[in-house]
Amino acid sequence: TNKIYILGIESSCDDTSASVICDGAILSNVIANQEVHAQYGGVVPELASRAHQQNIVPVVQQALEQAGIDTSQLNAIAFTKGPGLMGSLLVGTSFAKSLAMGLQIPLIDVNHMQAHILAHFIKDESAKIPPFPFVCLTISGGHTQIVRVNDHFKMEVLGETIDDAVGEAFDKSAKLLGLPYPGGPLIDKYAKLGNPKAYAFTKPKVGKLEFSFSGLKTAILYFLQKQLKENPDFIKENLHDICASIQYTIVEILLDKLKNVVKETGIKHIAIAGGVSANSEIRARLEHAEKYFNWTTYIPKFEYTTDNAAMIAITGYLKYLKNEYADENVTATARLKV
Numbered sequence: 001t002n003k004i005y006i007l008g009i010e011s012s013c014d015d016t017s018a019s020v021i022c023d024g025a026i027l028s029n030v031i032a033n034q035e036v037h038a039q040y041g042g043v044v045p046e047l048a049s050r051a052h053q054q055n056i057v058p059v060v061q062q063a064l065e066q067a068g069i070d071t072s073q074l075n076a077i078a079f080t081k082g083p084g085l086m087g088s089l090l091v092g093t094s095f096a097k098s099l100a101m102g103l104q105i106p107l108i109d110v111n112h113m114q115a116h117i118l119a120h121f122i123k124d125e126s127a128k129i130p131p132f133p134f135v136c137l138t139i140s141g142g143h144t145q146i147v148r149v150n151d152h153f154k155m156e157v158l159g160e161t162i163d164d165a166v167g168e169a170f171d172k173s174a175k176l177l178g179l180p181y182p183g184g185p186l187i188d189k190y191a192k193l194g195n196p197k198a199y200a201f202t203k204p205k206v207g208k209l210e211f212s213f214s215g216l217k218t219a220i221l222y223f224l225q226k227q228l229k230e231n232p233d234f235i236k237e238n239l240h241d242i243c244a245s246i247q248y249t250i251v252e253i254l255l256d257k258l259k260n261v262v263k264e265t266g267i268k269h270i271a272i273a274g275g276v277s278a279n280s281e282i283r284a285r286l287e288h289a290e291k292y293f294n295w296t297t298y299i300p301k302f303e304y305t306t307d308n309a310a311m312i313a314i315t316g317y318l319k320y321l322k323n324e325y326a327d328e329n330v331t332a333t334a335r336l337k338v
């Protein structure tokens with residue numbers, strides 16, 4: 001039988017990425033990060049779309065080269081339709097449409113949030129593939145959702161955040177500590193050296209499957225202001241303990257919600273996905289949950305946690321198998337539901 005090659009393209013936020021997948025296994029996954037945003041403390045949309053336009057051709061070329069194929073071997077092109085920043089999405093969408101038209105092969109539109117979850121279906125020697133139904137906690141810079149996954153494309157959001165996303169909670173806390181964007185990975189790094197019980201922050205009072213992180217940010221702000229008044233070097237002297245305490249609070253909130261969803265649905269197959277699932281504390285606590293709560297947990301490979309095109313390519317492959325193609329007049333959509 002012939003092999004199926006799919007090119008995936010991701011450009012929803014500030015990473016330009018291209019990946020080639022063959023029959024569900026990744027041959028390449030090239031990611032160009034945009035350094036330009038760090039100095040502004042967040043992603044600047046105008047700069048992001050310009051950087052995508054600069055990066056898209058070299059990134060795609062590199063992905064094809066690393067996969068050892070040329071465009072004539074591609075069976076379809078998958079791209080991120082949304083959700084994300086409009087100007088960023090338009091670059092990947094227009095590029096994918098033109099290339100598919102030039103090569104006269106099918107075009108496949110992909111929902112970025114579904115793709116984070118479907119990264120669990122990438123074929124890999126070490127892959128542990130979740131059975132249906134499973135529950136996925138999708139945690140990224142823009143979203144925080146508990147999703148019941150009944151089938152590859154039958155997903156149901158059981159609960160989500162009523163304000164900030166978890167990634168934002170990490171990044172905004174990091175900003176208060178004077179750390180550059182994105183601060184999530186830095187909090188993770190410093191937390192390893194600190195005491196998670198050094199400072200206590202209260203958890204929000206919201207519905208069983210709902211999240212809220214804006215109160216935590218305010219609590220951290222007031223806490224720091226009070227401490228800095230007494231000791232201007234408070235952050236510098238206690239950075240590790242502060243990071244560990246913030247991370248501990250956030251991870252406790254996430255685990256509470258997972259316990260609630262297991263209680264409510266009876267489903268014990270628990271996956272995590274999205275940029276924040278790179279967090280070492282979340283990964284470690286979920287591994288423990290296998291023993292303590294008798295759950296089966298699915299933790300994505302590190303490179304498939306933050307934004308990447310491999311997850312777009314695998315989603316494209318799964319849609320290709322069902323002949324689900326996009327119309328030629330398909331457009332990018334900034335807001336798109338799972």
Ligand code: KG4
Nearest residue numbers: 140141142167182184188275276279306307
């Ligand atoms: O999925 P993603 O790459 O982009 C979105 O779709 O939003 O997620 C990015 C988010 C950022 O907020 C970043 O700080 C966070 O994931 N993140 C982390 C870690 N690595 C990335 N947060 C905590 N710990 C980490 N190790």
Ligand code: ZN
Nearest residue numbers: 140275306307
């Ligand atoms: Zn993402």
